[in-house]
Amino acid sequence: MKKFPADFYFGASTSSHQVEGGCFNDWSEWEKLNAERLASESVKFSNLQSWSRIEFDASDPANYISGVAVDHFNRYTEDLDIAEKIGINSYRFSIEWARIEPARGVWDQDQLNHYSKMIGAMRERNIEPFVTVWHWTLPLWLSEIGGVTHADFPGLFARFAAKLAEEFSGKVKYFITINEPEIYSLNSYLVGVWPPQKKGLISYKRSINSLIKSHILAYDEIKKRIPDSVVGPACNMLNFEPAKGIVNRFLTLFAERYWNRYFLDRIKSKTDYIGVNYYFHNRIHYGFNKNENKLSSDLGWELFPQGIEQVLNNLKDYNLPVYITENGLADERDEHRAWFIEVTLRSIMKSMENGVNVKGYFHWSLIDNFEWDKGFWPRFGLIAVDRKDLTRKIRVVSCGRYREIIEKGI
Numbered sequence: 001m002k003k004f005p006a007d008f009y010f011g012a013s014t015s016s017h018q019v020e021g022g023c024f025n026d027w028s029e030w031e032k033l034n035a036e037r038l039a040s041e042s043v044k045f046s047n048l049q050s051w052s053r054i055e056f057d058a059s060d061p062a063n064y065i066s067g068v069a070v071d072h073f074n075r076y077t078e079d080l081d082i083a084e085k086i087g088i089n090s091y092r093f094s095i096e097w098a099r100i101e102p103a104r105g106v107w108d109q110d111q112l113n114h115y116s117k118m119i120g121a122m123r124e125r126n127i128e129p130f131v132t133v134w135h136w137t138l139p140l141w142l143s144e145i146g147g148v149t150h151a152d153f154p155g156l157f158a159r160f161a162a163k164l165a166e167e168f169s170g171k172v173k174y175f176i177t178i179n180e181p182e183i184y185s186l187n188s189y190l191v192g193v194w195p196p197q198k199k200g201l202i203s204y205k206r207s208i209n210s211l212i213k214s215h216i217l218a219y220d221e222i223k224k225r226i227p228d229s230v231v232g233p234a235c236n237m238l239n240f241e242p243a244k245g246i247v248n249r250f251l252t253l254f255a256e257r258y259w260n261r262y263f264l265d266r267i268k269s270k271t272d273y274i275g276v277n278y279y280f281h282n283r284i285h286y287g288f289n290k291n292e293n294k295l296s297s298d299l300g301w302e303l304f305p306q307g308i309e310q311v312l313n314n315l316k317d318y319n320l321p322v323y324i325t326e327n328g329l330a331d332e333r334d335e336h337r338a339w340f341i342e343v344t345l346r347s348i349m350k351s352m353e354n355g356v357n358v359k360g361y362f363h364w365s366l367i368d369n370f371e372w373d374k375g376f377w378p379r380f381g382l383i384a385v386d387r388k389d390l391t392r393k394i395r396v397v398s399c400g401r402y403r404e405i406i407e408k409g410i
């Protein structure tokens with residue numbers, strides 16, 4: 001049995017739009033226009049093993065409207081009570097920009113107070129808050145002028161981050177500036193499946209470069225106001241593995257450089273740590289992903305938790321602390337989650353023994369939530385939510401195992 005360091009953060013994550021309910025932003029508007037279409041397109045999931053269970057929800061347009069979500073905005077104390085029972089000592093959550101700045105340059109103090117109260121509730125339970133400044137949703141006024149690719153975006157983002165730092169000074173130490181700049185740029189500006197549904201290499205580049213600039217500006221603004229803060233991004237990182245042959249090895253190196261390092265290489269002097277969101281393994285076979293998919297989640301994503309070890313080892317040369325800011329699986333029946341957490345944490349331990357300075361692990365998610373364009377059917381939560389009455393129930397098998405590892409090690 002190996003123990004994690006005493007100051008290791010064991011946590012769980014959420015994001016505002018996915019859990020709070022009552023969000024009014026570019027996504028909530030997009031949902032209204034696209035729910036019917038998303039429901040009718042859900043047949044594309046009919047080859048999933050989970051299809052018979054998910055079909056009913058996936059083909060219902062109501063599934064694609066975030067609406068009340070899981071009402072975390074009003075029920076956060078109940079959720080934090082459960083988090084405490086699970087045994088976690090940290091919670092990553094995001095601030096809903098549209099609540100704080102409902103019109104350009106106009107700040108809503110009541111909404112800021114709400115988050116301060118939430119942070120207070122974490123402190124009362126000895127749960128360290130990890131604040132995500134931005135997890136993809138935009139106030140309408142900002143999306144209307146062009147969102148992330150508008151020339152003003154980095155400045156507006158930095159001003160928002162500065163406002164949060166002022167407000168949370170003395171209350172929050174850990175900040176995550178931007179969640180998965182690569183995934184956001186890919187889905188919103190390259191393949192165009194998320195709002196604002198732009199398609200093209202030029203808009204993709206514009207988006208990712210704007211987010212690089214935004215991170216750098218926000219980093220400085222937060223550090224200016226809270227000098228001992230710990231600030232970094234949460235990057236989506238893949239475990240790339242070459243199939244046989246030199247071409248595949250070369251392509252793997254290219255994929256690794258481009259996907260895992262493009263953003264990071266450009267901000268590495270302006271970050272205190274690397275945040276890693278790990279979900280995917282890609283076996284590169286002449287440019288295609290040839291996973292064996294022996295085991296997969298309800299979403300059909302291959303379960304390959306051990307891949308995190310390689311991802312972490314590859315970050316060694318940055319010589320920065322690392323936090324696993326997200327990692328998890330859609331597993332409604334809690335069949336694989338305990339095993340998944342165990343293998344992930346064992347792999348993290350191995351990379352730590354290999355010299356990677358991993359400081360924390362945040363499971364995605366604390367609670368079942370609204371999974372963007374897939375809606376409510378994928379169940380990522382350590383806590384299950386009954387969609388009829390929003391009652392919460394711990395997923396006992398996986399939470400039991402998580403708790404055991406937190407207490408005893410792996």
Ligand code: FCB
Binds near residue numbers: 015180364
């Ligand atoms: C990540 C997102 C998070 C959640 C998980 C499943 O890419 O950051 O909001 O949707 O995937």
